[in-house]
Amino acid sequence: MGHDAFAHHGLGSSALMIIGALTLHSRQTAAELVGTSSVSRATTYRTLRRLADHGLVHHAGEVWVLTPHALEGLGNSRPEAATGPDARLARGWDEIAQRHGTAGIAARRKALHATQRAKYRAALDRIAEHRSVAVVIVRDGRQVCIPGPRPDEIPSAWHASGGRVLDPLTGRAAPDWRIATDGRLILITPADQRSYDELAAAQALSEWNSAA
Template sequence: MARAGGTVGQLTQLLLHPEHEGGRHARNIALRSGQSRALDYIRRVWASASDAISTTIALSSRHEAYEVLAALRDRIETTPWRGERGRTALRVLRAHLNFAEIAGGPLHHASERQTAEEAGVSRTTLRVVYETVLRPRGWLRRLRVGHGREGSTWYLGDGTIPGHGDHALLSRFRSTRFPPDPALEEWTTPETATTADIDSTVLGQLMGHDAFTHHALGSAALVIISALHLRPDQTVAELVGTSSVSRATTYRTLKRLADHGLVQHTGETWTLAPRALEGFGIHLPDADNGHTAAPAQGWDKVAEHHGTSGIAARRKALHAAERAAYQEALDRLSEHRSRALVIVRDGRQVLVPVPRPDEIPPTWHAPDGRVLDPVTGHSAADWRVATDGRLILITPADQRSYDELAAAHAEALSEWESVA
């Protein structure tokens, strides 16, 4: 409605119309809390929708969507991701870009567990980079929190914030132990360049492997490998600029990769060894001390060498157990039904909602698992007690959704209050 040029008044008429399916929630609010609360809710929704269309792009075809994603990938690859947190944010953002490419546009669905497995990081680290890097810098926005079997709804941004520059949050990646001294011209320019140049496709393919966890080769190796794959034969000074990795970390990472035979240098330039992207190194004698570095025999062997083998598998197993426990809880909640008292007033039946309709006293429990009628003392044929001590209505006709049950309860509550 907002993108089509409608007004909040037209939206209100649609949502409050009794035959409009999309307005069920707004009508429930009006029924439970009054018309003014429903109008406030609609105005908040309209403001959110107006803000969303001002920061998103209307895509009329799948071809346009892929053009937008290609431009976004180029921007990601040329943006400097400084520090360990910045490189971790790059992995998470690349995971979301993978999901967006599958979905066919910036709007996509993904759960936190799914993204953590794709990026090769923990959920705790994932949430940190969401809140400190990606969301504040305009790279990612969560439009809807996931529930049940549905993941959250995300929208990929272009990394720009209205009224801020590209380096608005640069201080997050710099030490603040000693403040800068303008007289000494400190912190006027970063060590790394203002633009990067990496191949994020390579990064996206390797980042989920155990060999690139924090305690193994790490994110710095991922970025340096991606930079060398795009532009071979780079010096350390050039790598510092293209990978946005500090000089000291670049030297340490190159030595670690060289020990596995994954990179080689000729004079001052470095390049990837043959089959390095598959994790296979080569024998290269070290000119400094004469020893021969043990070549890698695949990414699995690299992970075993660093003691990180099996981390991804254990993370997936943990997430699978969490999903199963969560689904079991949802299944128990979906079984809950509330039983209301029915009275006859002026020749018509009125439902009386109880304060806690989902709880039953222990004296109502029958030995056969059914519910004892407190009036007659006999078991009710249409009711039984769930494993958590709550009522379940097993009548085949009770196939209403949660929204329908909530609307019926609100209607019963309003009718009871009017009768009382």
């Protein structure tokens, strides 16, 4: 299926399904192939004609069979076989892909998907590495840079019942702050003008004092 010959504008996936069905059960009518290949009736007839033009299948009456080297992509047609005006025996899957203009499409698709995956991983990394603006506090005359925690990583010490937030300095619930269901802090009134980073700095200072 990954070969360029079976790309959308080449033989198509329906050709692969019909070849597979004839490989498992040779000598099938078109009506039987509709069931064994799981391809619609119209597509089955259209695909059989395309494969016959490449010399990959032929029929005797209503029964279709693969030609001797069809699995190698090599066409072989009997002299009495009915073929279309554009019939030309295939000389391998690569030649078929070249003929249909689909050669190299799998490699290009693979490269495109690799680029998309790399961009997706880079975007995830940027999200994962996102931090709030760092907070600078002064301790013993020295400036200490405290990176703010991620909004979805609020320390458990801040949590109180009912979605309330504990003030890390006082140990009491901060009346104007709540924790949303996504873990972000919400300032519900303008009475307390402390920012998210100020709360983060207060938590960092509290942990500093505890460690000291």
